Amino acid sequence: MSIGTQTAQRTVTVAVRGLTKRFGARIALDRISFELYAAEVVAIIGPNGAGKTTLLSILAGVLNPSEGEVIRTPDRRFGWVPQEPALYSKLSVAENLRLFARLERVADPDQAVAAMLAQIGLEDRAGEEVARLSGGNQQRVNIAIGLLCEPPALLLDEPSASLDPRQRERLWEFIGGLAGRGTTIIFSTHNVAEAERYAGRTLVLGDGELLFTGTPADLERAVSGGDTTLDADTPRLAGDFESAFVRFLHDRGH
Amino acid sequence: MRWLLVKDLQILRRSPLLVGLLVVYPVVIALMIGFALSSPPGKPTVALYDAVRTGRGAVSIGNQQINISHYANQLFQSIKPIRVTSRAQAIRKVQDGQAQAALIVPADIVSQINSLITQGVGNPTVELILNSRDPLERQFAQQAIAARANQVEQAVSKQVLRVAVTDLQQVLNGGKLQFLGQSVPLLGLRNARAIVQGTIASLPANSPLRPALKQVVDFADLASGGLGFASPVLSSIGSPLTIKQTELTGKTTPSASYAAAIAVIVSLMFVGVLLAAGLLALERSEHAYSRLVRGLIKPEGLLSEKVLLAAGAATGVTLLMSALVSLFVHLEWMRFPLWLAALVMGALAFGALGVAIGGLARDVSVASLMAFVVSLPIAFVALVPGDAVSGTLKSILDAVAFVFPFKAALQAAANAFSGTAPGIGWPLIHLAVLTLVFGALARLALRRFA
Known part of the structure; x- marks a missing residue:
């Protein structure tokens, strides 16, 4: 199956085939295969050390697999939202967004920054240093950076881990909106209830093996x-x- | 890379404490060194062995006497003497570090001076042994003693000259000579010539005495002319005293500009290493590294950006510092392109060392601490004088100093500032190689980031 192929009215965004990752003698991921579809929200769950972050890091391009392949549309990077907000605390919200828009070679960085500020609802705090934002707002900026290149898929590593229930609710509302506009969402979490509530599909990992998908x-x-x-x-x-x-x-x- | 550079500059601009420290610290060092070098120093401690027996320190020149002890008292105003009873004891004081120098006055110094004055034979010599471990202290003690020794020389040669010129004038023009308490008249060469000339005139034209007396007149003419030149010739003989000094092997740099080079390179190291290590570690502590290297910038590009920024800042700060130091110490501005070459190459090497450290650290505080902990011994190892340690330890220290940029940067800067140290070419090549080596190590260290 090629990327972009529609199967039963679903478009494949990424296909993973026989993905294996070794750190020395330790096998972090063991021959994992699955597909992700457009507008799908997928949760990766599993105990600590199951390989959730490793899987997301390989999909994001941060790590290279030891074996196997990740098939996706060429020249289209996925959005990547690491667990900790990957932001420069001394820069303002707008400066962070503008920096990454330029590094992503977005055609019109200023327009992209304005659009993202509107999307995350932080226009009035654009000039504020990131260090002064709440954890929830930092996470929104973190996600906005992941979305700057208008990716077909957004990868989130435990996005709600440091948020209070209200902030979590707003985050999932925002992510739901993205999926509604056709973006594939794949996130890892320890919160099984969250996976059940927001994900259309779950991938269960245990000791690097894909134990279940559905x-x-x-x-x-x-x-x-x-x-x-x-x-x-x-x-x-x-x-x-x-x-x-x-x-x-x-x-x-x- | 350009946008990362802009980002780092923005972050530095919003970190006034860090930037202030990076600028103020080297400037304070420059001022401290400047004041230290321009202030009058205290007295150096000198082990003094005077073998001349008490009461035998007078030199007789004609009917005058020079008392050497008078000049010894003047010397003591410039040094803090430790009187010792033997040459070996004086040397031991220097070896033990109790004295910065030893001055040995031999027992025969007075007879040697007398022999030189009366017979033109003799080599009055005092021995100066310097502690060469510290070039600054060595120069300090040497200057204090050499200045006073020069005074003794001047005094002796002046007295000799005065006596010799007076005697010559009397030989030429006549006068009175004090001999055994009585005043004896002295005819003088010119008066004798006039008498003989008068005698010749009174003799008959065919007198057989005329040719003989004419020979005496000719001799008197020749002698007067020759002795007339004797005074300026005597004036040129001005160094009756020899100072035998223990010399260091190899070339040396003037101490003041060498001290300036040390201050500048210490600052170059701290700014270059700390900034590069801190800026790279910042990418990790802000969790941005994984986001950057997933296609936005290559790790090599990220490392180059940090090295260039740190090197640029370090070069700028130390150029400013060099200009400040040059207010106190003579640095050759004509060699400015070499200053720039030495500082830029040194800064790049220190920047590369900094990213290698930053690549190993997990956050900024750990990187800064590691940079500090690594930098201090590097400077210390490079500054330990070779003759202060045993041969094996010296080889080890040399090997350690060789694999870090401090010593090569110091050699390059010392040469650039004064032109008297060993050549600048090899240190610059050495620094370029170290930049590549530490850059490669930093690239390996970055694997830990992923």
């Missing part, structure tokens, strides 16, 4: 051995999914 409901079904009383249309408690996730990992020795 919707949260699919995961619960897999755990309950095909119990169809829990389907995607059935309202569930967040705890149910978390319990299913823990049980799923436990059953597979993780």
